[in-house]
Amino acid sequence: MKPILTLGLMLAATLSVKSAPADETAAANPTQSKPMAGMMEMTSPQPGFRLYGWIETGITGNFASPNDNQNFGRLLDDRANEPLLNQFVLTAERGLDPSIADRFDWAFRIQFLYGSDARYLKTIGLFDLITDDTVQPDIPELWFLAHFPISGTAGGLDLKLGKFMTCEGADMSDPRLNTFYSRAYIFNFGTPFYGVGALATMHACPNLDVYGGITRGVNVGTEDNNDSVSFYGGLGLNCCDGKVACAAITHIGPENPRDNHDYRYLNDIVTTWKITNKLTSITDINFIYEESVNAKGYGIAQYLTYAVNDCCTIGIRGEVWRDADGFFVAQFASNNDFIHFERGDDTVFDPRTTGGGRTTYGALTAGVMIKPPKPALITDLMIRPEIRYDRSLNNTRPFNDSSDRDMLTAAMDVVVTF
Numbered sequence: 001m002k003p004i005l006t007l008g009l010m011l012a013a014t015l016s017v018k019s020a021p022a023d024e025t026a027a028a029n030p031t032q033s034k035p036m037a038g039m040m041e042m043t044s045p046q047p048g049f050r051l052y053g054w055i056e057t058g059i060t061g062n063f064a065s066p067n068d069n070q071n072f073g074r075l076l077d078d079r080a081n082e083p084l085l086n087q088f089v090l091t092a093e094r095g096l097d098p099s100i101a102d103r104f105d106w107a108f109r110i111q112f113l114y115g116s117d118a119r120y121l122k123t124i125g126l127f128d129l130i131t132d133d134t135v136q137p138d139i140p141e142l143w144f145l146a147h148f149p150i151s152g153t154a155g156g157l158d159l160k161l162g163k164f165m166t167c168e169g170a171d172m173s174d175p176r177l178n179t180f181y182s183r184a185y186i187f188n189f190g191t192p193f194y195g196v197g198a199l200a201t202m203h204a205c206p207n208l209d210v211y212g213g214i215t216r217g218v219n220v221g222t223e224d225n226n227d228s229v230s231f232y233g234g235l236g237l238n239c240c241d242g243k244v245a246c247a248a249i250t251h252i253g254p255e256n257p258r259d260n261h262d263y264r265y266l267n268d269i270v271t272t273w274k275i276t277n278k279l280t281s282i283t284d285i286n287f288i289y290e291e292s293v294n295a296k297g298y299g300i301a302q303y304l305t306y307a308v309n310d311c312c313t314i315g316i317r318g319e320v321w322r323d324a325d326g327f328f329v330a331q332f333a334s335n336n337d338f339i340h341f342e343r344g345d346d347t348v349f350d351p352r353t354t355g356g357g358r359t360t361y362g363a364l365t366a367g368v369m370i371k372p373p374k375p376a377l378i379t380d381l382m383i384r385p386e387i388r389y390d391r392s393l394n395n396t397r398p399f400n401d402s403s404d405r406d407m408l409t410a411a412m413d414v415v416v417t418f
Contacts, residue, residue, distance in 0.1 A: 045107055046095045048095060048097070050092075052379070054087065054175070054176060055416045057085050057414055058181050058413025058414070061080075062080035062408075064399075064400040066400040067401050068352040069082065070331045071331075072331045072356065073185060076116075079116075084116040085135055086175065088114045089113050089114075089140075090111070093111075094108050095107050096145070096158075103149060104148060106145065106146050109141050111139065111142070113138045116136075118136040120338055121138050121173065121193070121194070123196060124219060124221050124223045124339070141165060143163060145159065145160045146159050150202075154203045154206045156203060157202050159201075160213075163194060163196045163221065166193060168268040169184070169187050169268050170184070170187075170301060171186070176417060181384050181412065186319070189323070194221075196216045197214045199213030208237055209236040210235060210236075211232075212232075213232045215230050217229070217253055226256065226260045227260060228254045228260040231253060232250075232252075234247065235247070243274040251265075259292060262291040265287075268285070269286075279306050280303075280305045281302070286298060286321070293327060295326075297322065297323050298324070299320050300321075313368070314369075315365075318364050319363045320362050322359075322361075330353070331352070356392075360392070360393040362391045365386055367385060367386030368385055370383045378417065378418055379418055380415075382414070384413050386410070386411050386412070390406060
């Protein structure tokens with residue numbers, strides 16, 4: 001067990017979970033359509049008004065059957081050998097009409113989530129302590145967007161106000177966009193997930209978008225744990241007729257409770273290369289730094305996916321991520337431990353909630369995305385079995401009751417879109 005004071009600082013710094021609703025095209029072929037569309041645009045609503053949703057349920061089998069019932073270093077798939085209702089999501093939205101891009105237009109999204117993922121998705125002050133159940137409610141997104149045509153640009157300016165997803169990293173919390181049920185260490189601990197504030201997107205030219213905005217901080221909503229704002233922005237690039245795309249995003253600002261002068265820097269670059277019509281490479285490079293304790297985290301994740309046919313995609317992911325100062329990676333045993341740490345609450349935490357120390361984590365995941373025939377009332381059906389091996393590369397023992405160097409899991413989830 002690590003000292004609870006150190007863990008408190010670490011978990012206050014741990015990053016919240018992204019949610020990325022997407023259109024039906026992206027949902028139908030996530031590993032290819034998402035990167036090619038651009039990291040911001042792929043979460044934009046389809047033109048016109050619509051209602052839709054999805055249900056995701058899954059289970060992660062841990063071969064060691066740890067007594068603490070935890071898969072260390074995981075967030076949304078944290079429970080060992082326990083089935084989870086991860087997400088039941090309902091969405092109402094209106095999208096921009098691309099045929100009138102040279103005129104003013106507007107869009108919005110309102111989204112409700114009920115599921116075990118909400119334990120990590122919540123923002124401070126919004127449904128954050130409404131219950132201590134495993135399955136909880138949340139409002140992942142609630143925003144309004146105004147589109148302004150600007151002469152001399154490729155697509156004008158979009159201004160988004162409200163609660164929105166931040167687009168760093170290759171994995172997303174919308175399960176329809178991912179190849180695997182489990183997420184990378186970069187997703188869990190190296191990127192922000194939600195912002196509440198304003199975000200401007202300038203479509204400067206056909207191959208370049210510029211993003212810039214102000215938020216209340218990482219996973220901060222109606223209440224702020226330090227009363228300071230943060231900057232969020234970056235660039236989106238594509239070339240080679242859309243076969244290569246890159247998103248370079250940063251989030252900078254104070255994030256620790258009651259500390260408005262020590263900054264956290266969260267930086268991520270995702271490069272996608274569509275090698276052939278069937279083979280896609282995604283490279284995710286991550287570096288983060290916390291001033292308050294001079295802590296660094298950094299790593300790389302490499303994805304390769306091969307679309308065998310319309311019904312089957314094979315994927316592999318290899319990752320190395322270094323928590324150089326034992327500040328970022330942890331497990332959260334009680335349902336509200338994560339949000340209590342983010343808020344900086346003076347409370348007693350579950351003794352099974354612990355960090356992994358100064359560890360270099362390696363992980364290798366292999367899986368299959370299966371899309372079988374579906375009933376007429378269902379928009380999409382996806383089944384994803386996977387096997388994953390995690391290992392400490394420097395002889396620490398963070399896994400399975402803080403006793404093992406490695407952890408072997410087999411998982412599967414089912415996602416139904418309607």
